[in-house]
Amino acid sequence: MGAPQDWAPYSSVDEAAKVYLRDPELALDQLRSVVDLPAIRSFIMSRGFSDGSWGDTDENPLWQEVVLTDGHRLIIWRADDEVTTVDDRERRVLNASVRTILLSTITDHVLTTEYEVFDDGTRRLSEVRLRMYTQLITRSRHRSLTETDIYCESFRYYKSVDNGGLAQMQRLLQFGRVLSRCME
Template identity: 30%
Template structure:
């Protein structure tokens, strides 16, 4: 099964990037538009050493392909996101390409939830992992009636967060392990003084 997109036909099941230890090889194996992603990242990294990364790609029934690369260079996270534009938002085959840089000092919490199942022999097996990085920046805030000046007013503050997930069906055991490795590395750096 294939679907059309920015780069032409693409398989609905993507190759596994987890065996590749370097970003260039992993991106070229997995992303539909690796040159666009790598060029955008290179403009920010400018020779910094990539110490960990994770990749994501899926097909959205409305927009087409959604792709993401998250790189850690020891002091920051550099995120590239590419997404096909929906019909009517540009000429056919149009996509967006965006970058976001987050200082590791802005990460206030790292969480990793594993879902375990038992094999037929009774051994535990990780069949999914969800990772979140809570940031100090505010994603959303709302204030109740009268601007929150009354005691009955409600106020909601939600911090920005980065979320990543892998399952056996979406990525496989190798990508689950690589995402856990990424989370452990970021966790080891959060809260440490940056030199």
């Protein structure tokens, strides 16, 4: 597959996946196993290269992600290229997973927009950030006999002029707004 096309102009996750993801059939098969695609209310996609290379090749390992909601759940498909060693032999692996989180476990949802303001008073959308914090405890640390720091899982998504462009920023805004309307 060559350079990916922008996924944002596509309203269906299957069309967007086919032009944007390296492994669209795998993603769609795994997503179909947990959600009916017509039930998807909104989605976003991201991909990028991980540090390093796959063993002795110059090819960079890729990560791909689809995040969607059906109005009740946050569903995350993620695939990462990895290198494992088995019997002193390096092996390239694609590690793909689907995670489902009830929207009712999201306790805080922050949708931030940043605008560049010009001298004439006009403004241009330059960055969108979505942060979600859950009740899902990932770790805790005792500070003293009576104090414990508790860390909950969070999810962060970011699009900007340089990272996805205007259409992907607008889709992240749409996704964040749909999530906000669906949270109980």
